[in-house]
Amino acid sequence: MKIVRRLHMYLGLLVFPWVLLFGISGALFNHPEIGRDIERREISQEELTGLTGMKPWNPDEIAQRVVAQLNAGSPGGYAVDSSAPSAFSGWPLLATPSRSGGRHVLILSLDGGGATVSTHAPEPKADPPPFAGATIELPEYRMAAVQDQVKELLPKLGIDAPGPLRAHPKIHPELHFRVRDANARAWNVVYDLGTGQLDGRPAGPGQLGFVELLGKLHTTHHFPVHGDMAWLFALFADITGITLALWAFSGLVMWWQMKPTRVLGAIAIAIAVAAAALVMRGTASEIQFGNLQNDGP
Structure with a gap:
């Protein structure tokens, strides 16, 4: 029990900023008027x-x-x-x-x-970069080139597929880099490796408000193929999810050790499980009512 209590406590200390992030930003999704004009x-x-x-x-x-x-x-x-x-x-x-x-x-x-x-209220806007919308033709560095190079990969791996691999029509990798113009102004440049188009914004602080930034952080997910801060963010999101599960189980263990609370605790757990099952089942039926389509990977 000492190990359980220490694990419960120290994991909480480790991830409390992440629990606050996901908890507060999750609640703000239901109340978009908070923190906005x-x-x-x-x-x-x-x-x-x-x-x-x-x-x-x-x-x-x-x-x-x-x-x-x-x-x-x-x-x-x-x-x-x-x-x-x-x-x-x-x-x-x-x-x-x-x-x-x-x-x-x-x-x-x-x-x-x-x-x-x-x-x-009007949203803050940054000056558009003068190169926004420009298309840079580098055909050897486009997803179409990758698609052509790997079209025979699955058969060579012994995987039977009805057709070749094709690049996703909506999900494209991007190249991020920074440039300076003739006036020494720095620009963050985004080069879309699917379409070849450029976009970006002036380098420096972002234009998102605090609430919008929390929402973006909350919905950021997946481990990127390269290791950077986004990879660490996904790692801590995993750790937070595991911690919440361990909190639930370790809380049950600590409750069971306190004999005077077993009866009331059992009633509370039964009510919580029944309510959760009812609400989750109803919501699941609602979100799966129509034809489900997923454009993701």
């Missing part, structure tokens, strides 16, 4: 109807009309399953630029009839 206004169903004439939509009625037209064009004989209620999913979002350089965003509740209008 956003003005929000709620519009009731009555006000929205009075201003626009728009009324709430009935998801069951729309589903019935969809199925009616589906059956009219095919011999499927489909019928709406009343045991699974129809519901809207996704964001009914409309946006337009504001005169100050930001944007106005309208999010509707299609079945409730209300809405939220948000006014976002």
Whole structure:
């Protein structure tokens, strides 16, 4: 038990900055107005109807009309399953630029009839590099060249594939380097090895706000093929995940050692597992409702 307690404590001390990072940034995803210059206004169903004439939509009625037209064009004989209620999913979002350089965003509740209008302040922008959008033709250093060189690799490895390896249409490696112009101004340059296009920004502090930066760090994942700070970031993300799992298990062990708390602890665990199973199962059903497509590697 001494080893368990020490492991529980020292792992917590090792990764507490990472737990704070993922915990705070994860919560901020659900509350985008925190830390950002956003003005929000709620519009009731009555006000929205009075201003626009728009009324709430009935998801069951729309589903019935969809199925009616589906059956009219095919011999499927489909019928709406009343045991699974129809519901809207996704964001009914409309946006337009504001005169100050930001944007106005309208999010509707299609079945409730209300809405939220948000006014976002202009985002900071860096001076675009004069070479942005330029294409540098180095055909021997493009993914098309790599694709051509490895097209016979799988058969030579004894792997039966219906076709050759092809470069991913959306995921491209990049070359990062820095240049200085005639005025000694430094630029961070990004050369896309898939398209051959250049982009970049002035060297120096980034333009992202603190909240946006936390979000970017939170979603940064995968071990890069080269060792750098991003590789270390992925390593600490792994360590943090393992630590959270060990916290859970070591917490159970320490709870079990305290006999007076076993009964209440068992009740709490049962409630936690049941609630987690219910919420996770419902959410999993929602995110897997339609046809799943993955553009990643």
